Amino acid sequence: MFRNYLKTSIRNLIRHKGFSFINIAGLTLGLTACLLIGLFVWDENQFDKFIPAGDRVYRIYYQVTGKEGTNYIATTPPTFTTILQQFPEVEQTLRILNSPSKTLFEVGDKHLYEEEGIFAEPSFFDFFPLTLLYGSAAKALESPTSIVISQSLAQKYFKGQNPLGKEIKIEKTLFQVTGVFQTSPKFHLSINYILPLTAGVSEADLQTWEVYSYNNYIKLKKETNVASLETKFQKHTQPFIKDAHLTYLPQFQPLQAIHLYSSSFQYDMAQRGNSTYVKALTIIAIFILLIACFNFVNLATAKSLRRAKEVGIRKTIGASRWQLISQFIGEALLLSFISLIISGFFTFLALPWLNDFTHKQISFNLFANPVILLFLLCLTLVVGILAGFYPALVLAGFQPVKVLKGVAVPAGMPGKIPWLRHGLVVVQFALSVLLIISAIVVINQVNYLHQKDLGFNKEEIMFFPMRGDNLTKNYEAFKQELQQVPGVSAVAIGYGFPGDMFGDGMITVQRNGEQQSLKATQLMVDYDYLKTLGLQLIAGRNFSKKFKTDKDAYILNETAIAQLGFKTPEQALGHTVEWPTWRNPELIKKGQIIGVVKDFHYKSLYEKVEPAALQIYPEAYWKVAVKIKTSAIGTTVSQIEAVWNRFSPDYPIEYNFLDQSFTTMYKAEDNLKSLLWIFTSVTIFVACLGLFGLATYAAERRRKEIGIRKVLGASMNEITFLLSKDFIKLVLIAFLIASPVAWYFMNQWLQDFAYRITISWWIFAIAGLTAVCIALLTVSFQAIKAAVANPVKALRTE
Incomplete structure (x- = not known):
């Protein structure tokens, strides 16, 4: 019996090549995406599992x-x-x-x-x-x-x-x-x-x-x-x-x-993953797999009309309902197994890209890891049974008398609206719209992170640490020589450049006879720090060598001034600041506020701008920032290296550019953006396969109705609209369901950023229009095909 079932299943796959290809393609894409995400999630959850007694280590x-x-x-x-x-x-x-x-x-x-x-x-x-x-x-x-x-x-x-x-x-x-x-x-x-x-x-x-x-x-x-x-x-x-x-x-x-x-x-030195992103990718994998299963149901149901007479004949000659159900579930399992083999091959091909993208060393060896092999076999079994069970019930439910007369209606379902099939399409497109909205929000937020005005100029700024006793002791002479390089427009030396290391400390301000304390980031700067970074003074003046007292003076940012209770930046000028020095906290550095600088983002946009105090403190100097003119950057860098070698020949120069540091900060978000684009595209494509199946089913079910309408004078556009409008309704329902869900989850994700975009109405409009256009393109193919068909072929049996 099993051999007979297998031969019948293979013949049906070959006979209905188009449906078989679409079914296998949908399941293959779903399983491949699920496998790739699954391997990544598995790898992320394996950290430190190899350590003995690791459950007792904290x-x-x-x-x-x-x-x-x-x-x-x-x-x-x-x-x-x-x-x-x-x-x-x-x-x-x-x-x-x-x-x-x-x-x-x-x-x-x-x-x-x-x-x-x-x-x-x-x-x-x-x-x-x-x-x-x-x-x-x-x-x-x-x-x-x-x-x-x-x-x-x-x-x-x-x-x-x-x-x-x-x-x-x-x-x-x-x-x-x-x-x-x-x-x-x-x-x-x-x-x-x-x-x-x-x-x-x-x-x-x-x-x-x-x-x-x-x-x-x-x-x-x-x-x-x-x-x-x-x-x-x-x-x-x-x-x-x-x-x-x-x-x-x-x-x-x-x-x-x-x-x-x-x-x-x-201050964490660990390799850090992100549990939120891992969970999100897991949910996306489940979405794609479910959509692939829904496709199978829709396509198998659409194909059921073509197999109605086969069922009727088999029932007439004695086939039981259970035998028919076993036959059709077996076909689903065969399709699932074929899809698994192909998806395994595609996973093997795509894994090097995944490793390169995630900087991992994930392996895909089923024989070396029997757990993964067992999981895949179980997944194939579950997918095959879930995807094939409902179509098997539908097919096995056909009544022999009616189907042999040409009336293909499942037993007990005459005249009923196909709620399940329509429901599956709604779920598919709801998930697709959810991912489209999420992708648009993530893309806009990531672009915002890269494009937001940070309050300083990060372009063409090269910075590097000072190394060697000679350079450290003679940093002023080193700076003067750098300023002589033709391609250099400004040089600053200090501790605490944007995107780099920072220190903090308590400052105390004398105001109205009272002391106010504030924890502030300490930026140790020189006289050209503001000029080099392009910081904007909104009150007071910059540090100047003309004033000897400036070595003890302070410039605060707007946030520090506001938290100290000053109503305007000008009110803060002239007030005395005290700071316990890093080298000796017992030694208090005292000086006046001579300026207020506009807030600038020296940390990532995950964090709000914190109070900052800029001061002259040579004991902490350890990095050099060089503002390079846009022309001939390569030549200028070579000349800077030559100056370095004269002052610190025992140490190779190791430099970076400020814009690169800020780009690195949002690497995880850039990766998330790319992954969302990829998996949203896969989800939409797989969902369209299901919609295509339902459109095919509708066109076949209404073949004679379309023939009669054409004979009575209906145009191609009218018939196309007739077949398309029901599906557009389903997509609009999906949009209404997905929009509030997407708004909630993406709003929660945005809360991690201190500076973020707002989720505007146009994001939902674009997502809705995209879903409708994709649905129209998918459905119109079958609708136009039915509209241009010869009505004689549809009515000749009447």
């Missing part, structure tokens, strides 16, 4: 409340000493300090900058047992001059040799290689090298509660009540964390939640 962060509500990963170093000594539930602790963004490595004649380094305690490999290709994990970080490097660094510097015992000069200090580890793409820390914590900080630094720079981990003993321990720890540490304006509440974050649930954390 990272500590500070939940900061006050004038700024946020989460700080950077915590104080004594935190874990306290935990280990006071709480028996804690089995082990680990402190990690991030290395500077780029560090100079020197091996032989190679002088290269390396990134992604950390300082860590020896317990690092107890927490995270990375595979060591060389060396002993127990002894790798014992010596303050030891270094453990990644396999890629070992190959780069030592070319296949055993690197143990080899020396690497790092920022002019010698370190000895004591281990080589194999990197894991599923580890939340992306690291290239590990230095002992004692090589980066002193024992005194590890005892202070004033520095928030460390990533701290704990491993708990089995069966520990985490919530209870967290509460006890919060109470125990509060007396040590002193801040008059902000509250720092320690929290425990599970290790396996770090990758996906840390997107809002500041």
Whole structure:
């Protein structure tokens, strides 16, 4: 019997080539999209799963409340000493300090900058047992001059040799290689090298509660009540964390939640995913798969009229209803299996693009991962049964007497409106409209992020850190030589350029005999900072060497002035500001407000502009910004490098452009925009296949009616409108359902941005018109085909 069913199914696929192709194409696209998204989501959820006892490892962060509500990963170093000594539930602790963004490595004649380094305690490999290709994990970080490097660094510097015992000069200090580890793409820390914590900080630094720079981990003993321990720890540490304006509440974050649930954390060195985007892609994958299944139902139902006599004959010669249902579900399973094979091939072809797009190393080997293979087989079975069950019931329900007379009506359904088929079309296009609106909103928001006026000029500004004692001591002479380069229009030296690192601190302003305190970002600038970045003064004046007191003066931004209670920028001028210096908080720097600068976005548009204080503070200078004239940028960069080499020949220059830094900030949003375009297009195309199937069904069902109307004089346009209007109604209903849902979810997404677009009416108008036009193009093909058909062929059986 099975052999007979299989032969019949194959013959039907070949006989109805057009329907078979559309069915397979729809299911293949749906399964391919589902597989690609599924592989990405699977990979995102595998981070840190390889770590033994990972369910007992937690990272500590500070939940900061006050004038700024946020989460700080950077915590104080004594935190874990306290935990280990006071709480028996804690089995082990680990402190990690991030290395500077780029560090100079020197091996032989190679002088290269390396990134992604950390300082860590020896317990690092107890927490995270990375595979060591060389060396002993127990002894790798014992010596303050030891270094453990990644396999890629070992190959780069030592070319296949055993690197143990080899020396690497790092920022002019010698370190000895004591281990080589194999990197894991599923580890939340992306690291290239590990230095002992004692090589980066002193024992005194590890005892202070004033520095928030460390990533701290704990491993708990089995069966520990985490919530209870967290509460006890919060109470125990509060007396040590002193801040008059902000509250720092320690929290425990599970290790396996770090990758996906840390997107809002500041000062985080982890590889961060985005749980919201992962969930959104999962929903899109489900949407596409459902639409593909709905297509199958619509197309199979449309084809049912062509198979009505086959059903009637088979029933007449004794076929039972269950046999017919089994036959048609079997055909659906065969189509689903064929689609799975093709989609697997397409997934294999598309996977390199996905890896390149997401910077991942996702593999698609069904035999190496039996879980994925089992999942795909189950998915095929479920899709086949879900897609084929309703058409099987419809076909098996035909009454032999009626179908053999040419009246193809399912049993018990004469004259009824096909609510299910129409409902499926509404759902399909509701999901399509939802994605169209979402795509338009995301595209406009991303464009807004890239195009919004930031309050400064970020174009053609090259910036780089100062390196080497000679350059650091003679930065003014270095600046003067840069200003002589023909292609340079301005140069500034400081700490705290837009898109870069920042420090903050409390400032106190004397006003009406009272002191007002405010936490402000400290931008350490020189006399040409405002000119180089193109900042706009709205009150007062810029720093000037003509006034000796300007070395102690301050320029505040609009937000700082407003939060201090001044009604106008002019009112703030002349008031005294006090600031505890970074080098020595006991030393108070006191000076007057000489200017107010218009607010500018020195951080991403996720965050509101915060109070900022600009001041002259040479002790913190470490970066140079060079404004380059638009002509001959390449030549100018070469001349800047030549000046650099005269002042700091031992260090290669490593520069970036300011606009690149801001572009990198919104990389995740750019990726989301691209993915939405792709999957929205796939969803619309697959939905159109279903609409095409329903249009085909309608044209066949009304074939004789159309023939009679043509004989009575109906024009082609009238018949086309007759067949199209019902579908347009369905699309409009879908639009009405999808619009409020899309508005709600996209409005929630926009709340993550401090600066965002508004969801205007025209976005919905464009989405609705797009859906209607797509539906008309899809339906009109079948409608025109039916309208131009010879009515004689439709009426000759009457």
